[in-house]
Amino acid sequence: MVSPARMGIVRGRITHTGGKTMKRMMKGFVVAGALVVGSTAFAAEKATAHKGFVVPSDEKALLERLHYANQQEIKQGELAQQNSQNPDVKAFAEQMVRQHTEADQKLLAYTQTKKVKLTDTPKPMDDAEKKAMAADKANLENLRVLKGEAFDSAYLAGQLGAHDAVLGKLAAGNQAIDGDPQLGALITEVTKNVAQHRQHVYALLGKTGPEGAVGGAGASGTNMGTPAPAPAQPAPAPAPTQPRK
Template sequence: TMPPSGKPAAPAPMKGMAEFKGFMVPTDEKAFLERLHHINQTEILQAQLAEKNSQNPDVKSYAQSMIKMHTDADQKVMTFATTKKLKLAEPKPLDEMERKAMAAAKAEMAKLEVLKGSPFDSSYMAGQVAAHDMAIGKVMAAQHGMNATGELATLITTLTQELPKHRDMAYQTLGKVDDAMGMGGSGMQGGTMDHGDMNHGTTPSGTMGGSTGGSMGGSTGTTGGATKTK
């Protein structure tokens, strides 16, 4: 049934899960940190592939920024885990949806490993926009539902500020890739994504599931309807 607002209700979070507008993360501290660590490592590995497989200077520059930013972010995650005496491992899927998301992320990495040049650029950058949309939703779920305090709360707050910047960088770079291919802009990434009170700057966001963010489980979004024009 439809709620009084006329909009579909977000899925109810499972026990031990925090939810925000359909995005879900585990409330267990170790499980959440494992997903952040996995996201950072995946971002770094994909960016290293971009340095090798791309011939586009804009994509290479973006990839170098992602390596630095996610290396710094991962150091904060690992330092916090060490202070809490937590040994992080590869995240294990908590449900069928997360299992499928992790499988899709693995397949995406395998695809990027064999693509070169413009096909790599298009696939990598579109995936980056989608992945950061997903990651933003997950971090918002953590901020709203984990009741984090101290250093973890600070870490989550920092991510809510930094990830939208990454997302905007990805969107702008994707537009340059499409322009270089004569496509006139990244139309398939259009639309808007409402993450609540987060500041995204001026770049529109497409609500899409992504390869990197998918490793954190939960639901995926839908492609935005508007298109970007030159």
Template sequence: MRKHIGSWLVAGALLVGGPGLAQSSADAGTASAGTDALTTAKQLIGQDESGLLQRLHQANKMEVELGQLAQQKATDSDVKQYGQMMVTDHQALDQQLKAYAQKKGVTLSEDEPSAANDTEKAVMEAEKASKAKLQALQGPSFQYAYVADMVEDHDMDISKVAAAMEQFKSNAELVKMLEATAPKLTEHRERAYTLLGRHKAKAHMASSGKK
């Protein structure tokens, strides 16, 4: 479902400018692909500031929940530690988001917002399916699927932030908050990508019955 992820990464790199992502963008595609990706990402961030804040809040909640799942189900310490980092960092990011929302008079709901369009509906459904899959997996298969999901999730999150910085560029206070968020998302993505390479072989051996 997440066929736009590769090009979303281009958009994120173009606007956020993280060093790791800049290299990834060169591999992922061209600037025109990044422009198309921004158009897609803008369909996932709501139509106004309140809608954006609600979606960022839900994204933080999801990363915390999956991080807790990783701590419960992972057997390797590096994946457990990554899961703990997701819980700690995204709880902190969400506290910053809540403080900003309170200042703006926006009440953040714990319920998932209604999809604003077909693209967002499809992404929400894919995220639910991905979470259900992770809940059903065990051992090396879980660990590989989890870190792969974290690469994709953070590619998406980075591109949402990039799209929001473009769409709400006249809102200097909001842009400042988004700019402060971007480096942490970049770090998470790069750590997940490193783990992905490490656990791919383990998952393959487990699925083939090799030891």
């Protein structure tokens, strides 16, 4: 999954307070499956309550971030298919590549109807987004050099954190949407899909934990990549006392 700083909501408008534009964006969450971008506005009084989320000021900027997020997920999934030695991780990566490819195709088809041409890498809106994109690049380069168990641990840990962040941002977006049943239904569907993906990652971490083939967090989510210490062995029982003759 894409890094948490890149996740986002489908569509939003800017609001104006005291002559200053207040931007809110949830950076690039990816729809695994159908991707529909509407023209719904966010209610200003709700949007201002969700600090830390910025909405691009125009539709093209948002669509570019969704496209960018899809491409990042596809690249990570392709690396997982190459660098992982675990069949379960490979199967998950194949699913992510396939679903994000489908999502991106739907996104690009939508942009054609709007006569909008997207760039692969959006121009950062601010320093925070610039740093997030730099972190994305560094994470991808790190995954390129990892192999086997080390790759699986890094890849799955990133996927789990990213899905957790998306779920939180989708919940915030659901509150911010004002009066579009179609978009509300879409976010509900996406939330369900993201939750399923998150559970899939969590199950993989459990299967590939200290007792599996790959170092990773088990069900408790602790000690990723470090085998659990062996349980202490009980002390031998004392020999029975011999009666005196």
